[in-house]
Amino acid sequence: MGSSVVVVLAERKRLRQLQEQLAALTPPPQRLVAIGAGETDVATVAELNPALTRQLRQRRMATWLIPFGFFAGLTFTFITDLDTFAFAGPIGSHLIGGLLGLGSGWMGSFAAAASVSAEGDDRVRALRNRLEEGNWLLLVESASGVEIPWTRLQEAKPKAVVRLSES
Template sequence: MGSSVVVVLSSRKRLHQLKEQLASLSPAPARLVAVGAGETAMADVDELNPSIARKRRQKGMATWLMPFGFFAGVTFTFMTDLDTFAFAGEVGSHLIGGLLGLGSGLMGSYAAAASVSSDSDDRIRALRNRLEEGNWLLLLETATGVEVPWTRLQEAKPQSVVRLGDN
């Protein structure tokens, strides 16, 4: 995707007018999502839901932390020659050490994903406050290489326009 912006509007009528105007543009925006009372819920929009972003970060981190943890657990059992899991035999002991390392990698991915706040978290919090004040939001995503129609957005007299990011 290209750019993502959220337009904050004070009336639902303006929201629908702007959405129709933007949809009729050539090229049309890649995505237009109306958010607010009677529209899509904010929690259903991935870009406006920090918990979805946190889950995505956790899964991404788990893909490399879990294998690393497994190999670190196996290496640790080889290096220390501890017989903590002697009941499982030599190979079983190393395998259990690796599985414990794998579990540690999984727990680490949750901790790391929860401790990192996204740059857009503050902007999303401000948008949520605007929504709770009775405003409506219009999420606009353009295709790669297509400029955001800034003039059209300003003509709608929005309360604010928040840039979420350029991809």
């Protein structure tokens, strides 16, 4: 992933002009997303939606916490040799322990994802406030190693340009 910035514009006409100018560049930006009234909904843009970011983080955490929890639960029942689930027999007892560990891993993925705050939450909140004030946003993401066209962005006379990430 390269650098990404969000340009805040007061007029939709300027948004369209800047979007067309940037798309005509060689090489063009990797991603251009217009956000605002009549454009892309801010809720669908992961960079500007903390809830969506948290959900994606939870899914990534679950991919390794769930199997780890299963094997940890299975191992625990073998190590301790407790007969907590004796009604299920020797194999069933270990399997239930593994399933309980699996559930713990799944719950842990939610707790871990919710406990991490994103580094740009304040910037995202400020951008969402600008959007609610009636402005338009243009998310510009360049490819790795390609510089953001700063001169072109400043020519559009934006209200603000907010850097979200750097390559």
